[in-house]
Amino acid sequence: MKIGRKFSLMAAVAAGVCSAGAAALVPALGLSGATLIIGVAALTMAVVAAVVFPIGYRHDHQTDLLINELTTMAESRRTELIETGSELQDLRTAIQQAMDSLSARAEEAESNLREVEIRHQVSEAERQHIEAILHSLHDAVLVTDAFNELKMANDRAGELLGFRPAEAMHKSIDDIIVDDALRRLIQDERDLATPGHRKHADHAIPSSIPSDDPESQGMCYDVTLTCLPDSRRGVGGVVTILRDVTREREISQMKTDFVSKVSHELRTPLSSINAYIELLLDGEAADEESRQEFYQIIKSEADRLNRLIDNMLNISRIEAGIVKIERTEVDFISASKKAIEVIQPQANLKEISVHLKSSPLACTAMADADMVHQVLLNLLSNAVKYTPEGGRVTVAVENDDATGSVMVTVADTGLGIPPDSLDKVFDKFYRIENYKRVAKGTGLGLSLVKHIVETVHNGHISVTSELGMGSKFRFNIPYDADGA
Amino acid sequence: MMSKTVLVVDDESHILHVVSLKLGNAGYEVLTAGDGEEGYELACQSLPDLIITDLQMPYMTGVEMCARLKRNKATASIPALLLTARGYALGADDLQRTSIRHVLSKPFSPRELLDMIAEILGESAGDGKAREAA
Numbered sequence: 001m002k003i004g005r006k007f008s009l010m011a012a013v014a015a016g017v018c019s020a021g022a023a024a025l026v027p028a029l030g031l032s033g034a035t036l037i038i039g040v041a042a043l044t045m046a047v048v049a050a051v052v053f054p055i056g057y058r059h060d061h062q063t064d065l066l067i068n069e070l071t072t073m074a075e076s077r078r079t080e081l082i083e084t085g086s087e088l089q090d091l092r093t094a095i096q097q098a099m100d101s102l103s104a105r106a107e108e109a110e111s112n113l114r115e116v117e118i119r120h121q122v123s124e125a126e127r128q129h130i131e132a133i134l135h136s137l138h139d140a141v142l143v144t145d146a147f148n149e150l151k152m153a154n155d156r157a158g159e160l161l162g163f164r165p166a167e168a169m170h171k172s173i174d175d176i177i178v179d180d181a182l183r184r185l186i187q188d189e190r191d192l193a194t195p196g197h198r199k200h201a202d203h204a205i206p207s208s209i210p211s212d213d214p215e216s217q218g219m220c221y222d223v224t225l226t227c228l229p230d231s232r233r234g235v236g237g238v239v240t241i242l243r244d245v246t247r248e249r250e251i252s253q254m255k256t257d258f259v260s261k262v263s264h265e266l267r268t269p270l271s272s273i274n275a276y277i278e279l280l281l282d283g284e285a286a287d288e289e290s291r292q293e294f295y296q297i298i299k300s301e302a303d304r305l306n307r308l309i310d311n312m313l314n315i316s317r318i319e320a321g322i323v324k325i326e327r328t329e330v331d332f333i334s335a336s337k338k339a340i341e342v343i344q345p346q347a348n349l350k351e352i353s354v355h356l357k358s359s360p361l362a363c364t365a366m367a368d369a370d371m372v373h374q375v376l377l378n379l380l381s382n383a384v385k386y387t388p389e390g391g392r393v394t395v396a397v398e399n400d401d402a403t404g405s406v407m408v409t410v411a412d413t414g415l416g417i418p419p420d421s422l423d424k425v426f427d428k429f430y431r432i433e434n435y436k437r438v439a440k441g442t443g444l445g446l447s448l449v450k451h452i453v454e455t456v457h458n459g460h461i462s463v464t465s466e467l468g469m470g471s472k473f474r475f476n477i478p479y480d481a482d483g484a
Numbered sequence: 485m486m487s488k489t490v491l492v493v494d495d496e497s498h499i500l501h502v503v504s505l506k507l508g509n510a511g512y513e514v515l516t517a518g519d520g521e522e523g524y525e526l527a528c529q530s531l532p533d534l535i536i537t538d539l540q541m542p543y544m545t546g547v548e549m550c551a552r553l554k555r556n557k558a559t560a561s562i563p564a565l566l567l568t569a570r571g572y573a574l575g576a577d578d579l580q581r582t583s584i585r586h587v588l589s590k591p592f593s594p595r596e597l598l599d600m601i602a603e604i605l606g607e608s609a610g611d612g613k614a615r616e617a618a
Contacts, residue, residue: 279505
C-alpha cells in the first residue's frame with residue numbers, strides 16, 4: 001500500500017469522527033457559541049494532528065499542547081472563555097475522550113486497512129498461482145468475454161493458435177484466431193448456449209510439423225466450450241479448452257485395425273473348416289478318399305488357427321511384459337544347426353540348399369534358448385518359403401565385438417522384398433499382397449521375431465533386399481543380458 | 485439345357501476347392517481364379533452367369549475386379565456375390581459401380597451360398613442338379 005493512500009484514508013476517517021465529536025460536545029458541555037467555535041477549532045486541530053502525526057504519536061501530549069494553545073488564544077483575544085478551572089477541566093476531559101475515540105477508530109481503520117492489504121496480497125498470490133497452473137497445462141485454455149474479446153489465454157493456446165497471449169489481451173478473437181472453424185465454435189457457444197452449458201466438439205488443426213505422409217490428418221483436438229454466466233445470468237463469456245487427442249485417436253484406430261485383422265485372419269481358416277465339415281455332414285464327399293482329403297484339410301486349417309493364436313498370444317505377452325524369460329548361455333552356432341535340421345525337410349522338397357557359415361570362435365550370448373530357436377526357425381522358414389526351387393539359403397553366425405553382440409544373418413536367393421514393403425514386413429499381419437499365393441502365412445512371424453530380438457533381448461534386427469535377387473535378415477543379440 | 489456357369493475367385497485354395505465342389509455337385513459348371521486379375525480375364529473370356537469373389541486378394545480386390553467388369557460392356561450385367569472375412573458392408577458407391585448383389589461373411593455355409601446363387605440366378609435351389617439329371 002502506498003503512503004499517500006494510507007493518509008488520505010486516515011484523514012477521511014478522522015473527518016467523520018471530528019464531526020461526530022463536535023456534535024457530541026455541545027450538549028454535553030453547555031458551552032457558549034464562542035466557546036464552541038474555539039472548541040471546534042481545537043478539535044479540528046486535534047484531528048489534523050491525528051492525521052498528520054503518526055498514529056503512534058502520544059495524544060496526551062497533543063491534548064496538552066492544544067489546551068495551552070486555547071488558553072493563549074483566549075488570553076490574546078481577551079475572550080471570556082473560561083471562567084473557572086473546572087470548566088477548563090471539563091473541556092480537557094471532553095477533548096481527551098474525543099481524542100481517545102478518534103484514536104481507537106483510527107487504529108480500527110488501520111487494522112481494517114492491514115486486513116484489506118493482506119487479503120489483496122493473498123488474492124493476488126492466488127491469481128498468480130492459478131495463472132501459473134493454467135500456463136503449465138498442456139491443454140490450450142482461452143477465455144473470451146461477452147464481446148468475444150480475449151480475457152485470458154495460456155501459453156499453449158498461444159502456441160497452438162498462433163498468437164502471443166500478452167499482446168492479444170482484450171482483442172477480438174476475430175483479430176487473433178485465424179482458425180475459422182474454432183472461432184465459429186466459440187461464437188456459436190456464446191450466441192446460442194445458456195450459462196453453464198458445456199459442449200464437446202472434435203476439431204482438427206493442421207500439424208505445424210510438415211509431414212511427408214499424405215494421409216496425415218494433422219492434430220486432432222477435443223474442444224470443450226463452457227459458457228460463463230454474467231451478473232444478470234446471461235452469457236458472460238466462454239471458456240474454451242483444447243485437448244490434444246491425436247495419439248488417443250491413433251491408438252483407437254490401431255486397435256480397430258488390429259481387431260479387424262485378427263478377425264480376418266481367424267475367419268479364413270475357420271471358413272474352410274466350417275465348409276468342409278458341412279460338406280461331410282451333407283454327404284457330399286464322393287468316396288472315402290475324398291473324405292480323408294477333407295479330414296486332412298480340416299486338420300491343417302485347425303493347425304493354422306492354432307499357430308495364429310499362439311503367435312498372437314506370444315506377441316501380446318511380450319508387449320505386455322508378462323513373458324517368462326529364462327536366460328542361459330546360448331551357443332548360436334549350435335542353435336542355428338538345430339534350426340537348420342528342423343527346416344531341412346521343407347528345403348529338400350524345393351531342392352533348396354541350406355548352408356551354415358560360422359566363426360571358428362564360440363558365439364555365445366545370454367539369451368532365452370527357446371526364443372532364439374523361434375527366431376531362427378521363423379527366419380529360415382520364410383527364406384525357404386519365398387525362395388524358388390533350386391535356390392540357396394545361408395545362415396552366418398559371428399561375433400560382433402564392436403557392438404558386443406552375436407550377429408546372425410539369414411540370406412536367401414528368393415523373390416526379394418519390394419522397397420515400399422521393407423519397413424512394413426515387421427508389422428503385425430503385414431503380408432506382401434502379391435506373395436500371398438506363393439506361400440501361406442499368418443503375417444505374425446516377423447513381428448514375433450522383432451519382438452523377441454528387440455523387446456526381450458534388447459538387440460536389433462534389420463532387413464535388406466533386392467527384388468528378384470533375395471533378402472538378408474540380420475539380427476544382433478547382446479553378449480550379456482543387459483545389452484551392455 | 486445348358487448348365488449355368490459360375491466363376492469363383494479366391495486366393496484361398498481351400499475355399500476355391502470347397503465352393504467348386506458344392507456348386508459342381510449342384511449341377512453348375514465352375515471356373516476358378518486365384519486373384520482379381522486372373523478373375524477379370526477369365527470373366528471376360530468365359531462370360532459366366534455369376535461371379536463369386538473374395539474381397540481381399542492379390543493384385544486386385546474383389547470390389548475393384550467387379551467395378552472393372554461393370555465398366556466393360558460385355559461383362560457389365562454379370563451379377564456378383566462377395567465373400568468376405570472382413571465384415572465388409574457395401575457402400576452405396578460400391579453398389580453403384582459394381583454388379584454385386586449380396587455379401588456373404590466368412591465363415592459361410594455352402595448350403596446358404598447355394599441358396600443365394602439360386603436366388604440371384606432366378607431359380608430355386610437344386611434346379612441345377614435337376615437340370616443335370618434331365
